[in-house]
Amino acid sequence: MRIGELSKQCGIPVETIRYYEKEGLIPAPPRSASGYREYSKASMSFLSFIQSAKAVGFSLKECRNLLSIFVTRDAHTCAEVKDLSEQKLEDLQTQMQALANMHQTLKAISDACCGGDESAANCAILNKFEGSET
Amino acid sequence: MRIGELSKQCGIPVETIRYYEKEGLIPAPPRSASGYREYSKASMSFLSFIQSAKAVGFSLKECRNLLSIFVTRDAHTCAEVKDLSEQKLEDLQTQMQALANMHQTLKAISDACCGGDESAANCAILNKFEGSET
DNA sequence: ATAAACCCTGAAGTTAGCTATAGGGTCAAG
């Protein structure tokens, strides 16, 4: 299968596949006589692995680590994989907490504004942002 | 007050202050005979405005819009300001939801892994990422 | 008067994850 076909199969742009290869996420496939990349069906595992891991918040760098564990998984333990997974769960919670804090703060600021058609000369939101005055 | 002093007062690096000026977030202050920026105490309002708005999730571009409303606030309405604020609240919720979905998905995947010291040859996490097998 | 600490500009570099461009070779159909 050539790169265009693989791209269609997994819904990842051709350029992105080449980019993943350059970044060392996926192994370089064999080439045809004319230099075209020849992918096997197994190549799709790698791409769907990346898609899945990305979808739950892993960066490409982390995907590369996960993939390198995946290809040598006999030499790795479940504990190791689960650790990475639980670390990411914590990261996600930390990020959610940060967003929740921002939301709460902004909600309080926003609620103080009347939202009317009058001039914003004394708008509570602008005043809070400025720093002090009631 | 020169830029180093302002920087110390508000906790924003000197380079960042100059960057904000170049990006049109804060007005260019007057210069001394030798070309040094001379800030008044009012300049700190702008910087603390940016800090506050950034802290609740506004991008610098959005901060610039908010600041331009702030400086001409007599010609703007509370409704306008509150709209921006509520839009940002929605953005934050959307982002939180996205993170919550990732968390939920990853949690389910992670729970399926035994986390033991055995080989990861059949690790449920890796298998899920790969795409299919139980 | 000289050295440290501060200030200036403009341009380039950083991170992440692509996307686009330039310039060219290859393959399948009509």
Next chain:
DNA sequence: CTTGACCCTATAGCTAACTTCAGGGTTTAT
């Protein structure tokens, strides 16, 4: 046998929000 779809490489560009660098002037303290 040529046209259009496809493939290749290398390099540059994109967004966001800075940070760093190169090269040079100023202020302040000793």
